[in-house]
Amino acid sequence: MSFLAFQGSIELGIIYAIMALGVFLSFRTLNFPDLTVDGSFVTGAAFSAVLCINGHPVWGLVLGLVAGSAAGCITALLHTKLEIQPLLAGILVMLGLYSINLKVMGTRANIPLVNQTTVFSSLEGTALEAYAQLLIPLGILLALLILLFLFLKTKLGFSLRATGDNAQMVRALGVNTDTTILIGMALSNSLVALSGALLSQYQSFTDIGMGIGMVVIGLASVIIGEVIFGTSSLLRRLIAVILGAVLYRMIIAVALEMGMPATDLKLVSATLVALALAMPIIKKKALFYKRKIAAQGIKRGG
Amino acid sequence: MVIIEGLSKVFDHGTTNEKLALDNINLSLGTGEFVTVIGGNGAGxxxxxxxxxxxxxxxxxxxxxxxxxMTYWPEYKRSRHIGRVFQDPLQGTAFDMTIEENLAIAYAKGKPQGLRRGINKADLQKFRERLSLLDLGLEDRMKQKVGTLSGGQRQALTLLMATMVEPQLLLLDEHTAALDPGMAKKVISLTGEMVEQYHLCTLMVTHNMKAALEYGSRTIMMHEGRIIMDITGRERETMTVELLIKQFGSRSGTELDNDRLLLS
Incomplete structure (x- = not known):
């Protein structure tokens, strides 16, 4: 892989890692399979692009994040107050967001940001200019990692983690799980939207379809991270998710380099996640057949 | 302390499966009263x-x-005054969190949640002291995940968590039924000690007839959603397991059919 492609996949990996942390929060910490992600990612990107054009790139990130958290709140409320299944609640909000995102983007399906001032312009004229696209997302990611880790170690963070483990127990200990789910989903989708907002300014455009399959990419990052870098402690898990996201981008970059058409990307992502999710069962079945064949071998031999 | 008046509960209302699970229950428990509850399958x-x-x-x-x-309070709000231990040891703890983190959640009961540190030094000291009461060596394993504990250890931990912030009422729902006999004995005697130490108002459902008579100061028997026997004092002291089964037969008109029932 060329150095440029390598650097590019690291940069993208860092931006996607923010989204992967959000997916980790909903899927793993809250045990809530949240499909809002595909929509809230674009919501972040839409606010980011529109505010960029109006000369407020930083506010683009902030408002994108806030809008994402609002989307997460709606999914959480649909589930906790109206008792709609998590998957369906996420799908409904994702669908609704499609229209909202188009409205935010002024009914255009694509907003180019070429020659616009973005957050990456802020290092222009300094010695770090050449590394702006690496350093700015990295700074944001590290700050978020520390904040998220500290948050999950607070009293509220404990309740939130326990909600995903055992909601019944959390209620039996006097905590309203509707509230912990609401806070968790708001946080999760604000991370996702921030990632989308950053990506928009990084790649200099927002497209209405850029969120398709985002939840699968997030999940792939989480699983790759967990399998390769381990889950023994909370900090390790969070770092594993980040490394998983970067590794995922590298795998994609290598595949593209080897001549895979970019249009096959989603198929590869879906296959990768399906395989990773099925791994424990495949291992179990393989073991079973090995035993079965061995047993039949003995029978035939005797 | 606890007053239950005219309590009825119907499941699957208006369907062919409609079942009157509780039929006009009246029950009151005094301060510090320890009541054991027995009855057949589906008694309520x-x-x-x-x-x-x-x-x-x-x-x-x-x-x-x-x-x-509390009639119209949500579950989490009632929980601030009620401690609970469930039959399934998996139900009372968060398996993917450490022992100390589980205790911290229990210790924060009824206090504002907030963004304060989950566990501080003083908390750790308190957790250590409380865990050593269990005599299971858990005080030296506080950083381990609860998922690594046995069912009995988890149940003992749940009992500790349920009483971490002193509740006004302790509800024990066959909390030793899923344990092996040795561990069941340990957990039930721990229960006895804790209830006595804190003078807790307690309702304990049990499948063990002997334990039902041995622990507490009052025993009620349920059948088809009603309380059919309520014994205390002298009458209870002279009661035996055999007599209890006989009484059940005459009062309910059926045989006791709890398939988990332990007579010894």
Whole structure:
């Protein structure tokens, strides 16, 4: 892989890692399979692009994040107050967001940001200019990692983690799980939207379809991270998710380099996640057949 | 301390499966009273506890704890005054969190959640002291995940968590039924010690007839959603397991059919 492609996949990996942390929060910490992600990612990107054009790139990130958290709140409320299944609640909000995102983007399906001032312009004229696209997302990611880790170690963070483990127990200990789910989903989708907002300014455009399959990419990052870098402690898990996201981008970059058409990307992502999710069962079945064949071998031999 | 008036609960209302699970239950417990509850399958023992805890909404009646009318309170709000241990050891703890983190959640009961540190030094000291009461060596394993503990250890931990912030009422729903006999004995004697030490008002559903008579100061027997026997004092002291089964037969008109029932 060329150095440029390598650097590019690291940069993208860092931006996607923010989204992967959000997916980790909903899927793993809250045990809530949240499909809002595909929509809230674009919501972040839409606010980011529109505010960029109006000369407020930083506010683009902030408002994108806030809008994402609002989307997460709606999914959480649909589930906790109206008792709609998590998957369906996420799908409904994702669908609704499609229209909202188009409205935010002024009914255009694509907003180019070429020659616009973005957050990456802020290092222009300094010695770090050449590394702006690496350093700015990295700074944001590290700050978020520390904040998220500290948050999950607070009293509220404990309740939130326990909600995903055992909601019944959390209620039996006097905590309203509707509230912990609401806070968790708001946080999760604000991370996702921030990632989308950053990506928009990084790649200099927002497209209405850029969120398709985002939840699968997030999940792939989480699983790759967990399998390769381990889950023994909370900090390790969070770092594993980040490394998983970067590794995922590298795998994609290598595949593209080897001549895979970019249009096959989603198929590869879906296959990768399906395989990773099925791994424990495949291992179990393989073991079973090995035993079965061995047993039949003995029978035939005797 | 606890007053239950005219409590009824119907499941699957208006369907062919409609079942009257609790039929006009009246029950009051004094301060520090330890009541054991026995009965056959489907007698309504667990339903009664779940109605008190707020897991199920009730159809008619009133539930008072102290001077508070809790009838329309949500489950989490009632939990601030009620400690609970479930039959399934998996239900009372968060398996993917450490022992100390589980205890911290229990210790924060009723206090504002907030963004304060989950565990501080003083908390750790307190957790260590409380865990050593269990005599299971858990005080030296506080950083381990609860998922690595056995069912009995988890149940003992749940009991500790349920009483970490002293509740006004302790609800125990066959909390030793899923344990091996040795561990069941350990957990039930721990229960006895804790209830006595804190003078806790307790409702304990049990499948063990002997334990039902041995622990506590009062025993009630349920059948088809009603309380068919309520013994205390002298009458209870002279009661034996054999007599209890006989009494059940004459009062309910059927045989006791709890398939988990332990007679010894």
């Amino acid at each position: 023992k667990s339903t009664l506890l779940n109605c008190i805890a707020g897991v199920f909404e009730i159809d008619t009646g009133r539930i008072m704890l102290g001077n508070k009318d």
